[in-house]
Amino acid sequence: MSLRTIKISLTAIMTILILSVPASCKKQAPSDLSAESIIPAPLTVIATGGYFTLNKNTDVYINGESEELKFIGQYIADRLKPATGFDIEVKIASGNEAPGSVILNLTGDGKILNDESYSMEITRQTVKLSAASPAGIFMGVQTLRQLLPAKIELSTLQEGPWKIPTGTISDRPEYAYRGAMLDVSRHFFAVEDVKRFVDMISFYKMNFLHLHLSDDQGWRIEIKSWPNLTIHGGSTQVGGGKGGFYTQEQYSDIVKYAQQRYVTIVPEIDMPGHTNAALASYAELNTDGKARELYTGTEVGFSTFAARKEVTYKFINDVVKEIAALTPGPYFHIGGDESHSTKKDDYIYFIEKVQEIVKSHGKTVIGWDEIATTKMTEGAVAQFWDKAANAQKAVEQGRQVLYSPAKRAYLDMQYDASTKLGLHWAAYIEVDNSYNWDPATLVPGIQKENILGVEAPLWSETITSMDDIEYMVFPRMPGIAEIGWTPSMKRDWNEYKERLAVHGERFKAMGIDYYKSKLVPWDSIK
Numbered sequence: 001m002s003l004r005t006i007k008i009s010l011t012a013i014m015t016i017l018i019l020s021v022p023a024s025c026k027k028q029a030p031s032d033l034s035a036e037s038i039i040p041a042p043l044t045v046i047a048t049g050g051y052f053t054l055n056k057n058t059d060v061y062i063n064g065e066s067e068e069l070k071f072i073g074q075y076i077a078d079r080l081k082p083a084t085g086f087d088i089e090v091k092i093a094s095g096n097e098a099p100g101s102v103i104l105n106l107t108g109d110g111k112i113l114n115d116e117s118y119s120m121e122i123t124r125q126t127v128k129l130s131a132a133s134p135a136g137i138f139m140g141v142q143t144l145r146q147l148l149p150a151k152i153e154l155s156t157l158q159e160g161p162w163k164i165p166t167g168t169i170s171d172r173p174e175y176a177y178r179g180a181m182l183d184v185s186r187h188f189f190a191v192e193d194v195k196r197f198v199d200m201i202s203f204y205k206m207n208f209l210h211l212h213l214s215d216d217q218g219w220r221i222e223i224k225s226w227p228n229l230t231i232h233g234g235s236t237q238v239g240g241g242k243g244g245f246y247t248q249e250q251y252s253d254i255v256k257y258a259q260q261r262y263v264t265i266v267p268e269i270d271m272p273g274h275t276n277a278a279l280a281s282y283a284e285l286n287t288d289g290k291a292r293e294l295y296t297g298t299e300v301g302f303s304t305f306a307a308r309k310e311v312t313y314k315f316i317n318d319v320v321k322e323i324a325a326l327t328p329g330p331y332f333h334i335g336g337d338e339s340h341s342t343k344k345d346d347y348i349y350f351i352e353k354v355q356e357i358v359k360s361h362g363k364t365v366i367g368w369d370e371i372a373t374t375k376m377t378e379g380a381v382a383q384f385w386d387k388a389a390n391a392q393k394a395v396e397q398g399r400q401v402l403y404s405p406a407k408r409a410y411l412d413m414q415y416d417a418s419t420k421l422g423l424h425w426a427a428y429i430e431v432d433n434s435y436n437w438d439p440a441t442l443v444p445g446i447q448k449e450n451i452l453g454v455e456a457p458l459w460s461e462t463i464t465s466m467d468d469i470e471y472m473v474f475p476r477m478p479g480i481a482e483i484g485w486t487p488s489m490k491r492d493w494n495e496y497k498e499r500l501a502v503h504g505e506r507f508k509a510m511g512i513d514y515y516k517s518k519l520v521p522w523d524s525i526k
């Protein structure tokens, strides 16, 4: 080969490079599905190297007779429309969908209700999401959202292209229960805030929202047979603000909104301690028969229902009955924590009686880990927050444990000593510590089969606004969601923090005010 030929071919190569580099930069063509930053990480991902593109002809096709499927179709169409500007309709699949189509394919006979597993096949032509139940389709839809550029979450028109790398994903959760808790008692949060909270957790495939509906500072759910609970007991909050409560209609609205996002509400009435708001509303619930003053401080452990009075159980039966009737989910949370003013034998007597009441209304009991010091009724679940010994006691009784270890999973714990919101009685919890643990090995003697799942509680002594909520929840909640969804063998902090960094753009697009932890390489993401 002459020098001249080499020169020409070099020039040709250079030309090709010059032409192709700007083109690929502009397109930023994603082409490796396995390198996408999905949280929680899916079980298996196989990349095929091409990409699918949403276009102006994109529609969502549903395959399977189901109102729920139609609803999910509309849900995803509504999420894709604002930023793309495409007029995306929900149509019935014919088997002959145009390139750019998204197909939601319900494979079951409609009888499988809560199967959250799904698979997704992304080709250059279509995205086909298949699952045996609508819950699985919904989970897959969250994955689909995360595969699109972060700006898909903006509510104004954005420039495309809207590409997704091709390949297949096959996914299912490790634990049945992946949840968060919101304390609406210490500070009250409006229905709209709770709905936004549901949106945030369901984006990360959490499927339970535990609402802490009563505490010393406020009773937050209307009980028609005991109206003073909310009229008086709901009238204040920590710091003396005006508090508030949900009417039964509003509570049902939250339940329905959550249900449509495959999130089950777990209502909690905390007792026999943490009950000052009720004790202020009805004198007869007190051991001495005297109504207490409303309370707006943050101490714990000073209040107790009268454990040996019949009226207490008449009251609890009425409350459980009304709330259970409004709650389609299987669980009723009876609290049971920090009852320092209840005598030990009264506590045992009380918790054992209340468990039977809950059971009589068709619900499964959950209680904080202290309830494992009593005889737990069949099916009851202990929520481990404080004492590993209590969690072990629950397992010795043949019961399951829900993991919310305060040192790891509490969203109200400060990130470090400079965090202005929150508390630190359990620990400072940076993002790595909140992510880096495995429920199946945390407590000796407790294995995976004894564990119902994980829950991240947000207590609200210091939390007063949606911005406050977001700052404490993000970025730790997505990590807890991943602990519940992704097998521990597939989890590694050093890899996770890179994925989390990519989600910073998504938080911004969703208007989420998050904590920019120095441990996460946010700024390495363009």
Ligand code: TNX
Residues within 6 Å of the ligand: 300, 337, 338, 368, 385, 410, 412, 423, 459, 460, 461
């Ligand atoms: C302990 S966690 C409590 C709550 C507080 C929380 C603050 C639990 C079952 N009890 O009453 O709000 O600490 O972090």
